[in-house]
Amino acid sequence: MKYIADWETVQQRHTAxxxxxxxxxxxxxxxxxxxxxxxxxxxxxxGEPGTEELIDYWTNPQRILERNLHLFDQTRxxxxxxxxxWVNLGPGIxxxxxxxxxxxxxxxxxxxxxxxxxxxxxxxFDPRSIWWERTKAITAALTRESGGDFLVSITDLSxxxxxxxxxxxxERLCIDLIEQPEExxxxxxxVMQVLSSCYAELYGxxxxxxxxxxxxxxxxxxxxxxxLQCDFCTMISPPMFQEFFLPEIEQQCREFExxxxxxxxxxxxKHLDALLSIKExxxxxxxxxxxDGSVGKxxxxxxxxxxxxxxxxxxxxxxxxxxxxxxxxxxxxxxxNGLFIDTVCESQEEMQWMEQQVAKWSCRKYRI
Numbered sequence: 001m002k003y004i005a006d007w008e009t010v011q012q013r014h015t016a017x018x019x020x021x022x023x024x025x026x027x028x029x030x031x032x033x034x035x036x037x038x039x040x041x042x043x044x045x046x047g048e049p050g051t052e053e054l055i056d057y058w059t060n061p062q063r064i065l066e067r068n069l070h071l072f073d074q075t076r077x078x079x080x081x082x083x084x085x086w087v088n089l090g091p092g093i094x095x096x097x098x099x100x101x102x103x104x105x106x107x108x109x110x111x112x113x114x115x116x117x118x119x120x121x122x123x124x125f126d127p128r129s130i131w132w133e134r135t136k137a138i139t140a141a142l143t144r145e146s147g148g149d150f151l152v153s154i155t156d157l158s159x160x161x162x163x164x165x166x167x168x169x170x171e172r173l174c175i176d177l178i179e180q181p182e183e184x185x186x187x188x189x190x191v192m193q194v195l196s197s198c199y200a201e202l203y204g205x206x207x208x209x210x211x212x213x214x215x216x217x218x219x220x221x222x223x224x225x226x227x228l229q230c231d232f233c234t235m236i237s238p239p240m241f242q243e244f245f246l247p248e249i250e251q252q253c254r255e256f257e258x259x260x261x262x263x264x265x266x267x268x269x270k271h272l273d274a275l276l277s278i279k280e281x282x283x284x285x286x287x288x289x290x291x292d293g294s295v296g297k298x299x300x301x302x303x304x305x306x307x308x309x310x311x312x313x314x315x316x317x318x319x320x321x322x323x324x325x326x327x328x329x330x331x332x333x334x335x336x337n338g339l340f341i342d343t344v345c346e347s348q349e350e351m352q353w354m355e356q357q358v359a360k361w362s363c364r365k366y367r368i
Contacts, residue, residue, distance in 0.1 A: 002149035003072050003083035010080045011212075014220045017311055018258050018282055020338030025362035026331070029081040029218040029342045030324065030351050034074030054104040058089065059134045061141035072150065078351040079358075082218050084151040087138050089131070092158035094195060095166035096131035098123045111166040118176070118183050123167055125194045132198070139205050146209050153214045154202045159252075160191040161232040161245050174235055177244060184244060192248055196255060199226065213258075217285060217313065218342055223257035227285070234267030241271050246278075253280035260313060265289055269301065276308040283311030283338065293320030295329045302334055311338035318344075324354045331361035 001007040009023075017027040057063060068085045077083055089096075090109030096102045099122065100111040115121045126132070135155055142152045164187060165173055176184050203213055203224055212222040219225070228249050233241050253259045260283040261275055275281060284305050288298065293316070305312050314330070316322040324343040331339075341358070345351040 001083060001151075003075075004077050004081070010082070011220060011222070013080045015222050017219075017338060017340050018221060020309070020311055022336050022362065025359040026336035026339040026341060028079035028327075028355070028358055029340070030078040030345055030354055031081050032076035032078070032345050032348055032351055034071045036074050051104065054106070058104060058109065059138060061138050061145070064138065065142060065145055068150075076348050076351060078345070078348075079355050082151055082214060082220055083149070084153050084214050084218070085142050085146075086153040086216050087135065087142065087155040088216075089135060089138075089155050091156045092163050092166050093131060093135060093155055094157045094163050094191070094198060097125055097129045097194065097198065098163070098167060098191070099126070100166050102131060113165075113167060113169040113172075115168045118168075118180070118187055123187070123190075125197075135198075136201065136205070139202055143205055143209050148209055151210050151214050151220070152206045153216055154199065154206055156216050156227075157195050157198055159229045159245075160188045160195065160248050161230045163191050163195075164188065165232050170232065170235065173232070177236065177240060181244070188244065188248055192251065199224075199256075217260070219260070219313065219340065221258035225258040225260070226252055226256040227262050228252055228259055228281075229262040229264065230271075231264050231268075233271050234265070238270055238274060242274050246271075246274050249275070250278055250280075253278050258282055260285055260311070263287065266292075272301070272304070276305065276310060281310060283313055283340075285313040287315070288320050290319055291321045293317075293322040295322060295326045299329075299333050302330070306335055306338065311340065313340040313342065316341055316343040324358075327354075327358050328361050331358070336362040 004010060013023055013027045016023050064085065072083050090102070090111065092111065095111040100114060103110050103112060115123060139152060139155070146152055168176065207213055210220070212220055213225040214220050215225055215227045217227055230245050230249065233245060249261070259281055261281060262285050263272065264287045266289065275284070286298065302312055316324050316326050324341070324345060327341055345354055
């Protein structure tokens, strides 16, 4: 890897995270982010670019490569951080493969619901979908260009529930769970088949270089990795979640070698016990609300996750109201085994100091 000093050791630490083991310290992704603007980026200028310009910005492999290489050159990768290009086509691009219209802005991508009636409106996967063709083309082009210098992440295919929200709309999907439960289960099962098929094809492309896989987290796995998610679950009760969407997550945990669940905010905590009951689930990624990432506040939940035999992926960053220095409190209370800390530093010197401190804290006597 061009941008990191010891790719072999980084792989070993990432593998140790998945296996809830420790080589010399917990796994840490630390970067000093680029501070210089991307040169010649028209989306940073005044005014709204036209649709064609937006499509080119999001889907032209050369433009994606150029801006990411610029970021790589300006970023310092420390500890176990990964230089990777995320094929970012919006969370749940699978909806576009099933017929949703894609909307682009300078900052994000979203999808327009179009299903008025599940039984009469078609949501069949189209292998000739322009967005599926673009996804494959971008992934293949970036993988070829990487030459082993960086990794290419599999795009965010999302989970069945969130894809169904894109297709139908959140409010209508909530009603559907009550009024036509069997139909929803049939749709869920079909969307799951599409997800699995799309992942397999993309994994077949990126694994040629990655010798494993990366998704949208800064996390490498020595086999097939999937970030499981169901943001829709904040809208429903635990019994309804367990009836409709826990079976999907259980299936994915059996299908993928390295599954990690994206627990997105306090609204999903009510489903944590059900998730922890899944034997094959390897880890939980916790995402607090902005400014609400206090380590002390969430320690009981972190301990519960570790006691259930799951890995724990945490981001310590200013936008959550935390920093890498909170690692000391974490490692006083938690096991370094299966702990992943994703953080940022202000300088190269601070990053080197952070690595030394986390290694020291990881060796302390701990309790869980």
